[in-house]
Amino acid sequence: MGAGDRTRLVAAAVDVLDGWDAGHQGLFTFAQSPQHHGFYQRFGFWPRFLTAIMSRPLTGSEPELGWRLSAVDPADRPALVAGCAAVTDAIHPGLDVRGEIAAVLDHGLGDVVLIGEPDAPRGFAVCHAGPGTEAGSGVAYAKFAAVRPGAGAAQAFDSLLAACQGYAADAGAVRLTLGVNTARHEAYRQLLAAGFRTDIPGITMHRPNEPGYDREDVRLLDDWR
Template sequence: MHVDLRPLERGDLGAANRVLRDAFGAMLGEDTLGDTDPLGTRLAAGHVRGIGAFLSGVLVGSALVTRWGSVGFVGPLSVEPALWGRGIGSRLLGAVGGILDGWGVTHRGLFTFAHSPRHHALYQHFGYWPRFLTALMSSEIPAGLPRGTGWSVLSAQADGRAALAACAELAEAVHPGLDLTAEIAALQAQQLGDVVLVGDPARPDAFAICHDGPGTEAGAGKAYVKFGAARPGDHHAFAALVRSCRGHAAAVGARLLVVGVNTARHDAYRHLGEAGFRTDVAGVTMHHGNAAGYDRPESYVLDDWR
C-alpha cells in the first residue's frame, strides 16, 4: 500500500471532515462534532498547518499542528477506520513532528482518548508520554443570567493593541514563550467569537479566547473557551474569569459554556467543579519528553488540545 503525504489544502476539507467524523465516531460510538468546524477554522489560520494522507489520490487521513509561540500541539489526527493499523497514523505523526521541529517549539504535546492503549502506544513511539487527565467540562447557562460586571470584550475596544500586548505578557508569565496572539488574530479574522478581558482592558488580570455558535469550535447554543488564563497563583482573577465567561455566554445567547482544564492544575480544576461545571469527557494529554509545560498546580489555565 503506497500512501502519499502532502500539505492539506482547502479543497481537501470535505474529505478530511468525513474521515475525522468517521474516525471519532468509530472510537466514541457517536458523532461528537455536530455543527462545529474544527478543521476549516484552523486551516484558515496562519499558525496552523495540516498534512493529508492520500491513497490512490483519495484522502484517507489527516493531521493538524498548531503553534502557540513556544508551544505546539498535534491534533486532530484521524485515519479512515478501515485502514487503522496500516501505519498511516505513524506517517502523519512523523510529518507534523517535522513541522514542529522547523518551528523550534520548546514544548509540544497532544490530546488523546484516555481509554485507548492503541493511541498511547502510537504516541509513545514518538516520545509523547501520558500525564494528567484533561477534563472537558460544561456549565449550563440559565435563561436571563445577568451579564455581570468587571469584564469587557476585545471587539469593544477602540484600540485593542494595548490589550493584545497585555494578553501576550500574561501568557509569557504562564509559560516562557507561550503566545496566543496568532490565535486571537484568527478568531478576529474569521469572526468566530471574542476575547473576554477581566479588569482593566489595557492590562487585564485574565483573558479568554471564546468561540461562539455553529461553524466555530463551539457549536450551536454553545460558547467555548479555546484558551483562557489568569496569572499563576491568582485564584481571584481565575474565579472572575470563569464568572465573566459565563456572562459572555449569556450575552451571546449560549445555553452551555464549554471549557477544558488539565487536572494537574489542581486548584483551577477544583474551582470549576465547585462552580457547577460537570465533566463530559475525560481525555489525557501526552507531552513530548514527559515535560510538564504549564500543567502545574499554580497554573490557572483553560485550554483544549483536541
C-alpha cells in the same frame, strides 16, 4: 487511511513542530485507549495527567463582567493583545496565543473576554460561540483562558469564569464548555466549585515528558483538541 499513512502523518507533524523549535509539544487523545497511548509513544509523546472537557448550563441571567476585545477601538487593541501575551508569558515563557486571538476576531468566531485594568488585563478568555465555530449550536466554548499568576489569582480566575458565562449567555448559548488539565489542580477544583462537570475525560501526551505549564497553581484553560 492505512497504518503507514498514519505514521507518516504524525511524523510529518512532529517534523513541523521540531522545525518551529517547539520546546514542549503535546496532543489530546482518548484516556481509555492503550493503543492510542502506544501509537503516540512511538513518536516520543508520553501520557501525563487527564484533561477534563467540562461544561455547565447557563440560565440566561448571568451578569456581564469584564469587557470584550471586539468592542475596543482597533487602535487600542494591539496594546491589549500585548497585555494578553504578557499574561501567558508569565505562566510559561514563550506561550503565546496571539494567533488564536486574531483568528477569533478576524473570522467573527466569538470574542476575547478581558478582566482587570483597562490597559493591563489580569486575565482573558478566547471564546467561540454558536454554529460554524468550534463551539457549535447553542454552545459557547472558552478555547483558551488564562489569569496572571500571583496574589489574587484565585479570585481573578473566578471573575474570568463569571465573565465567560456572561459572554456566553449574551451570545445566546445555553451551555459553556471548556477544558482543563487536572494537573492544574487549583483551577480544576475552582471549576468544580463553580458548577462545571466533566463531559469527556481525555489524556494529554507530552514530548518531552515534562509538566510544561501543567502546574498546580496555574489558572489556565485549554484542552489541545
